[in-house]
Amino acid sequence: MTGPDRRTVTSHLLIAGMSAMIPARSIAATRDPTARTRQGQAKGFVRNGASIFLGLPYGADTGGARRFRPPAPPLPWQGVRDATRPGQRAPQPGIGPLRGPFADYFTGNRSAEIAAMPETLGEDCLVLNVVTPAVDRARRPVLVYIHGGGFTTGTGLVGTLGDRFTVAEDVVLVTVNHRLGALGFMYLGGASPDFADGNPGMLDLVAALRWVRDNIGAFGGDPTNVTLFGESGGGIKVSLLLAMPQAQGLFRRAIIESGLYPDPIAPQVAADQTRDFMARVGASDVAALQRLPFDRFSGAGTPGNLPVADGRTLMARPWAQAPATAANVPLLLGYCKDELTLFALGQPALFDLKWPDVPSRLAAAKLGLPPEAAPGVVDAYRSVFPSDTPSDSYFRISSDASFGRAMVTLADLKSGQRPPVYFYRMDLDTQLPPGLRAMHTAELPLTIGLSPRADADTLTKQISGAWAAFARTGDPNHPGLPQWRPYRPAEREMMVFDQVSSSGPDPQAAPRAMLREAIGSGAQYNPL
Missing domain, CATH: 3.40.50.1820 (Alpha/Beta hydrolase fold, catalytic domain)
Structure with a gap:
């Protein structure tokens, strides 16, 4: 190809x-x-x-x-x-x-x-x-x-x-x-x-x-x-x-x-x-x-x-x-770390950004992020994820501002009801060109047991097993998965699906809070 x-x-x-x-x-x-x-x-x-x-x-x-x-x-x-x-x-x-x-x-x-x-x-x-x-x-x-x-x-x-x-x-x-x-x-x-x-x-x-x-x-x-x-x-x-x-x-x-x-x-x-x-x-x-x-x-x-x-x-x-x-x-929901890479096909410059370009690119991306707030948001994410490249950071932030923002909003609302809410993020790098990372749809084949490569077999069993366990009992936990606690807005417990999956408080919660405050109550971004 x-x-x-x-x-x-x-x-x-x-x-x-x-x-x-x-x-x-x-x-x-x-x-x-x-x-x-x-x-x-x-x-x-x-x-x-x-x-x-x-x-x-x-x-x-x-x-x-x-x-x-x-x-x-x-x-x-x-x-x-x-x-x-x-x-x-x-x-x-x-x-x-x-x-x-x-x-x-x-x-x-x-x-x-x-x-x-x-x-x-x-x-x-x-x-x-x-x-x-x-x-x-x-x-x-x-x-x-x-x-x-x-x-x-x-x-x-x-x-x-x-x-x-x-x-x-x-x-x-x-x-x-x-x-x-x-x-x-x-x-x-x-x-x-x-x-x-x-x-x-x-x-x-x-x-x-x-x-x-x-x-x-x-x-x-x-x-x-x-x-x-x-x-x-x-x-x-x-x-x-x-x-x-x-x-x-x-x-x-x-x-x-x-x-x-x-x-x-x-x-x-x-x-x-x-x-x-x-x-x-x-x-x-x-x-x-x-x-x-x-x-x-x-x-x-x-x-x-x-x-x-x-x-x-x-x-x-x-x-x-x-x-x-x-x-x-009961509700299980989540999103992928790099949702918007899929929507950036045809824009090769976004896959090879330099740090000075990231704030202006984010402000121009129709996410509702004011230009004056963009540099501070980028700094907040960089402090939590110092290993991210400029393009990593751009896609992490833009994905948080779109699909991530929507999923967190629904999780916050639904968690006020009695049944549990379970939240996840898919972080697995798909290794698909031209650097799509954990793109929109990345978890989709894994949910029904379709392992894309040998090093994802364990993750495939974790995700498909979680979907099946949730269907059986309303609880996604199973022996092959770290303990997955229900989501609450205060703790923001979640599962991070990757080659080595982990659970605990969402590491993106603090910079995302700053991002959401900067965007405010504006219209939700919709690339579909």
Whole structure:
């Protein structure tokens, strides 16, 4: 691989990691497993000891007159459904396959198992995948993975590479596709009262969780012990589901990886964006929008990049305080030390900074950091981390000011409720060019047991074991991990994941406090 292209790499990694890479069916598969859902019987396949079912519908086709509507129940089928091939991926901008060291990292060196089985784009995209150690009635903990990609791209299919993880930890893994972009989040309440319920893409996720409640027992899962986890845009979706009354009671625990502060846009702003789009495409009403080809709803200038506070599915400022709907839900959350390296691809100068450049670069980075405060913030971080290079310091501070700031904010708010909060930071250097360090998405493959290299095997077991332990009991501690104490704002106890992981008070807490004070209560930074 020559130099990584920023658009290609970020399209894959910042959101869901390698959306176009699909797991192949093992030639050594034994007898095909079958499971009976409420819609009918489905046949999957076996790989690495796990039974895998792809493309199971949890909702009806969303095209035509169903476009922009809340999800409808899936249709039943006769006979045995073939669940050995993927379903559709939501319409979204196209991206090519990821190759080279990035593919090795994000598949745990399982690139050879990836076959040319791409998902097709289409509106019959309300599908999910199930990976289970066995089709029985064992009532295992269930982890539901919500992919990233902001609110515009991504797929849950890559998560099915977690087959060995499910067998080793004896858990069931579910990954979900749902509507994205304008088809999932364009607000039409200003165009027609019939569409006052906005955010059908979020309602899709609620429908998927209802399917899990009603069907996962047939796949060896416990419908009363469901844990959500998502990274980047998926992490934001998890935080929104925590605040949605429609989702209350459908999951027991939640994990947010490198999310941002959930702040749906105002309905009037969203309505203006929709009105401009309708004028641009010549649609006089919603019926005209429903007749357009779905590929007209992606690309620059298309609304639906963010959810809307429609007052029905999502309220304004759902995390002004920890939502009451999350009161009984334990939370595990965290971020990566060098989140913003991934967003700096195409800016080579940021990877080779000199100390005099760091304050001005930070002040110009749209983080909300005043220029006059930047030198003092840099000095504060340098005093705690004297071994950091100028670029190390720039990315540590900018990552703290963006994803770190958001995750600490949610942890502080949630810790006031009774269930425990566990906080982490991922510090492992991915060794990916051009010096991406612990970039955004760095922990993602490790959570489902995909070890990127031999010297990360122990860390992979620590992280995947912690996610599984949290799903089982609400406590991530397990024998292979240093003791991980719950987070409280005063002590700021956390786990630092690295080749040698450690736990204790957050070493970045003091300089981060200075950074947050300098930024103040300004708008949260959002690079997605």
